[in-house]
Amino acid sequence: MLLSDIKKILDAEVLSGEDDAALCKKDIHTACGCDLMSDVLAFVKDQSLLLTGLINSQVIRTAEMMDIVAVCFVRGKTPAEDVIELAKDKDITILSTQLPLYTACGMLYDEGLRGRSND
Amino acid sequence: MIKKYDISGEDFSLAGEASSNFKSVLKRLGISTEIVRRVSIAMYEAEINTIIHGGGGECEAEIKSNAISVTFRDNGPGIANLELAMQEGYSTASEKIRELGFGAGMGLPNIKKYTDDMLIDTAPGKGTTLTLIINL
Numbered sequence: 001m002l003l004s005d006i007k008k009i010l011d012a013e014v015l016s017g018e019d020d021a022a023l024c025k026k027d028i029h030t031a032c033g034c035d036l037m038s039d040v041l042a043f044v045k046d047q048s049l050l051l052t053g054l055i056n057s058q059v060i061r062t063a064e065m066m067d068i069v070a071v072c073f074v075r076g077k078t079p080a081e082d083v084i085e086l087a088k089d090k091d092i093t094i095l096s097t098q099l100p101l102y103t104a105c106g107m108l109y110d111e112g113l114r115g116r117s118n119d
Numbered sequence: 120m121i122k123k124y125d126i127s128g129e130d131f132s133l134a135g136e137a138s139s140n141f142k143s144v145l146k147r148l149g150i151s152t153e154i155v156r157r158v159s160i161a162m163y164e165a166e167i168n169t170i171i172h173g174g175g176g177e178c179e180a181e182i183k184s185n186a187i188s189v190t191f192r193d194n195g196p197g198i199a200n201l202e203l204a205m206q207e208g209y210s211t212a213s214e215k216i217r218e219l220g221f222g223a224g225m226g227l228p229n230i231k232k233y234t235d236d237m238l239i240d241t242a243p244g245k246g247t248t249l250t251l252i253i254n255l
Contacts, residue, residue: 116251
């Protein structure tokens with residue numbers, strides 16, 4: 001699923017500055033909804049989106065280590081400017097949606113974006 | 120090639136800088152994506168542990184012809200029960216650390232999972248030295 005479609009489904013705002021043309025170039029294969037970065041680090045898949053309610057810099061560091069393409073903050077949360085700058089520096093797209101985590105994950109799942117299976 | 124990093128125990132927002140820097144080095148050297156990811160995840164977990172449990176320390180990362188070896192040393196309290204620490208879900212992290220998304224008891228099990236070998240030298244009051252080895 002293209003990141004531009006994810007933005008539309010979640011009615012999300014792009015905090016890292018990319019336009020829709022740039023979002024169309026980022027293809028997301030799986031997603032993960034989680035506030036525990038320790039658990040995210042146990043989740044390894046290419047081309048992933050992380051949805052989370054945590055907004056500290058370690059979310060971006062975790063995404064960087066996992067090669068996560070984009071992070072979507074839920075419940076309208078906005079991280080500090082230095083967190084956004086770190087994400088830009090690492091080429092990680094930052095979205096923010098007003099939706100709560102469960103609902104946002106459900107809407108993406110409903111549209112066909114799956115999480116990791118237990119393989 | 121050897122890279123050395125000081126791991127500050129003062130500012131948690133800086134946690135991951137050493138892992139991030141070493142990841143860039145590995146990518147520049149053309150190391151395979153899968154190896155880079157395994158090293159990055161294991162190193163980042165170890166860096167976080169060095170900060171939240173060891174109060175900071177030092178890291179030495181070496182790229183050898185047949186393996187990547189990363190050693191973290193701290194002068195923290197040491198691990199009282201290594202067997203328990205290796206169990207998924209067991210953690211002695213503070214509530215503050217848990218609020219930051221860590222301390223779920225996945226650190227050492229994750230490190231073991233992503234490395235080919237993991238060596239721990241620790242004892243109460245002695246600090247902890249952790250070496251991660253990923254074969255090339």
